[in-house]
Amino acid sequence: MTPEEYCQxxxxxxxxxxxxxxxFLPPERRRAITALYAFCREVDDVVDECGDPRVAADMLAxxxxxxxxxxxxxxxxxxxxxxxxxxxxxxxxRERLLEIIDGMEMDLRQTRYPDFQALxxxxxxxxxxxxxLAAEIFGYADPRTLDYARDLGMAFQLTNIIRDxxxxxxxxxxxxxLDELERFGVPVADILDARHSDGFRRLMEFQVERAESYYxxxxxxxPAADRKAQRPGLVMAAIYRALLGEIRRGGCRVFxxxxxxxxxxxxxxxxxxxxxG
Numbered sequence: 001m002t003p004e005e006y007c008q009x010x011x012x013x014x015x016x017x018x019x020x021x022x023x024f025l026p027p028e029r030r031r032a033i034t035a036l037y038a039f040c041r042e043v044d045d046v047v048d049e050c051g052d053p054r055v056a057a058d059m060l061a062x063x064x065x066x067x068x069x070x071x072x073x074x075x076x077x078x079x080x081x082x083x084x085x086x087x088x089x090x091x092x093x094r095e096r097l098l099e100i101i102d103g104m105e106m107d108l109r110q111t112r113y114p115d116f117q118a119l120x121x122x123x124x125x126x127x128x129x130x131x132x133l134a135a136e137i138f139g140y141a142d143p144r145t146l147d148y149a150r151d152l153g154m155a156f157q158l159t160n161i162i163r164d165x166x167x168x169x170x171x172x173x174x175x176x177x178l179d180e181l182e183r184f185g186v187p188v189a190d191i192l193d194a195r196h197s198d199g200f201r202r203l204m205e206f207q208v209e210r211a212e213s214y215y216x217x218x219x220x221x222x223p224a225a226d227r228k229a230q231r232p233g234l235v236m237a238a239i240y241r242a243l244l245g246e247i248r249r250g251g252c253r254v255f256x257x258x259x260x261x262x263x264x265x266x267x268x269x270x271x272x273x274x275x276x277g
Contacts (some may be wrong), residue, residue, distance in 0.1 A: 003085070005033060006078035007038035010119040016241075017261075020270040021236035025138075032090050032137045035082035040100060040130055042079055046087045048171075057108055058195055065252070091136045099129045107132035111172055112188075115179045116210075122175075124150070127157035131233070138230050142223040145230060151221060152233055155214035159240045162207050162247060166194055166255040176207065182244045204252035208244055215241055231274055239266055 001011070011019045011034050022033045022179075043063050050056040071094045083092070103125025113119040131153030135145055149265040161168075161175040168175060169191050181188060182205035189195075215237055222230060239261065247259045261269075 001078070003082035004035075007034045007082045009029075010038040010041050010079075017236055017239040017266060018262040020239060020266045022149040022230040023267075023270060024274050025232060028086070028089060029137055029139075032086040033090075033134060035079060035086055036133055036137065038079045039083060039097065039123060042077075043101055043104050044126075047104050053108045057105070060105055060108075063101055064098060067101070067218075070094075070097075071201070092133055096129050096133050099125050103129070107173070112174050113177050115177045115269070119175060119177055120154075123154050127160075128153035131156070134233065135230065138232055140226040140229055142226050144221060144223050145226045148218045148223075148230070149219040149233065151214050152218035152237060155211050155218060156236065156240055158207065158211035159244055160216060162204065162211060162252075163243065163254060163259055165191065165204075167258065169194065175203070176203065180206065196253060196255055201252050204254065205248065208248050208252070211244060212241070235270045235273045238269050242269060 014058070016037070018037050022030050022037075025033065043060065046056050046059045046063070050059060064146060065082050066075065066077050069075050070084055073084070075084045079266045103122055106122050106125065107191075108120075113122070128150045131149040135149035140146070165176065172192070174181075174188060174191050176191065178188070181191070182202060185199040186197065186203050190197065190200060218237070222234075228236070242265075243259055243261055246261070247254065250257070250259065
């Protein structure tokens with residue numbers, strides 16, 4: 001299996017909305033974004049699938065060394081070898097890849113966030129940085145597009161947090177800000193025990209509104225001149241906003257179900273968004 005095939009398999013096998021967003025890209029850009037996505041999946045899987053935090057920390061340290069090897073021209077892993085092949089054509093700073101690992105390391109040290117101000121740096125590292133790298137791959141002429149990419153990444157991560165409340169709680173992780181739980185009268189124990197209540201529903205509707213505000217902000221920041229180039233991000237935004245709509249219509253019952261869209265629906269949204277430009 002070639003490095004490119006490895007990354008393609010990693011992306012397609014995840015069923016992620018990210019995969020549908022770059023189906024229509026030209027080959028060179030598709031190879032680059034697929035390699036970037038595979039990198040993100042690899043380091044995220046370290047945290048999610050390794051039960052021992054010390055082992056996970058060692059594995060992430062290994063990925064830091066692999067990033068250094070990539071930029072020294074000596075990559076060893078299939079993902080970094082795939083990234084090495086696309087580095088000459090795109091500006092993908094080493095520091096950005098390391099910031100993504102920084103975000104994953106936060107999951108090993110922190111399972112609660114006192115307020116949104118404390119949560120925001122985590123979201124930036126694990127999602128906004130990915131958006132900034134993706135913007136480089138898709139191409140842009142106006143630097144304001146980076147503001148769009150940053151805020152769109154934030155919107156995506158907030159959507160992930162909303163969707164995955166139940167799954168995260170089973171790992172003893174609560175990404176909903178603690179001061180907001182208190183405001184809506186939801187004890188942390190209710191999250192860990194998957195206890196749905198009117199207060200929890202109102203809390204989650206508040207989270208949905210915040211995510212929507214970031215989508216709206218990002219859309220307002222995207223310069224018209226770069227809209228065509230940045231269509232993959234618009235595709236993913238359309239898919240994720242449809243997912244938010246499903247969660248809201250379902251009464252924000254994220255404990256007993258994991259909201260998702262079917263592959264045909266994702267493909268339809270992707271195609272429709274792409275042709276609209």
